[in-house]
Amino acid sequence: MATLQLLGFGSNGWGALLLAGALMTLAVTITALAIGAVLGTIVASAKLSGNALLATLGHVYTTIFRGVPELLIIYLIYFGGSSAVTAIGQSLGYEGFLGLPSFAAGALAVGIISGAYQAEVFRGAYLAIHKGELEAALAIGMNRGLRLRRIIVPQVLRFAIPGLGNVWQLSLKDSALISVTGLAELMRTSQVAAGSTRQYFLFFIAGGCLYLVLTSLSDRVFNSAERRANRSLPASSIGKA
Template sequence: MLHGYAPALLNGSLLTLALALASLALACLLGLVFAAARLSRSRALQALSLAYTTLIRGVPDLVLMLLVFFGGQLAVNALAQRLGHADYIDVDPFIAGTLTIGFIFGAYLSETFRGAFLALPAGQREAALACGLSRAQTLRRIELPQMLRHALPALSNNWLVLVKSTAIVSVIGLNDMMLRATQAAGATREPFVFYAAAALIYLAITSASELGFKALQRKASVGVRAGSL
């Protein structure tokens, strides 16, 4: 049915999943950093975080992808020439895709994490500090586990959108599932078959992800449910 292109689609789907996971890791890191900046007492950090989220909400994902890929190549090569490197440097599409998608979803996760931190009772932090825990220990042992429980539903939604957003990396030449589906569709002149196959693979990934996040939410809520009875 797929005219021998099934292995290519499978390899492309593995690359898509790797891109999504790498982008999620970067997005979570940026989300925590900018959530902390937004919650800080520094007006400069608050303004920086607000500017970041405003930029992401106002610029389409595809435009950012092209800016990072082509603008990044210009910047890298300009810097290399200043350092005396004469050969042209190609920016890896996987790296460009990871940076762009991670940068985009870092903005959304910063709001998710900020809301989750605000949902925590302030008295818990004060109690932990009064018991002799440092701020770092309080954050790691008290606040982060509870914050994650509050953030999981929104984190799940962002992950599902992120997985689908990886399709835009095909425009910069990454040999992901969408690019391979496009190549197979052009070679066989059966676009419906291969785009439908790609859609089913995305659906399988997102469906499995939903089950995984539901299991995490149940695990994270066990103590809360027991305590509320």
């Protein structure tokens, strides 16, 4: 009974805090995925541009942010960014410490990491487009904008969905590291509840279960999106796409 009370939504329960933490985790991950999509599109375009300098810069970006530990990037963005903002503020006459908002810094850090992975997903998806389709579009006089709208973007999104699902799951788990900034996401709220009640096993298991709920629901969403994207294709060709 005590366990149900601790996990409940009553006056002595921590259920509302854990649920709010799960929603914050979801908000951070969605924001990070959006930031990563923009960065990933830019970097993938650079690597596919044929320009040696742009391709090198894109390669450097993906190498660094896929190779450096995620926690280090979060520290650099949050603490390093706060130090930079404080220095700028002091140069303008402000006194004291000016910290970056935990949500913004965390979402940006995870978004930058996500962008490195999404860049490779988008690049691979573009390379999966059958070259005959692009050649046919050129042959009938499609301009670049029309090719993007009619052929490239729909095909890239279709091929990218499975990879984006993996990136989403990665970002969802990376969001737990943002707890070091003090943001009240799921990991942080689980720590607070566990520390306040001394029920570490109970609340860390509860937090883990909520992460599994989020990942399971995410799998369903991405699987549904993949089926919808492939609904016009013959069943025999989906496995080859």
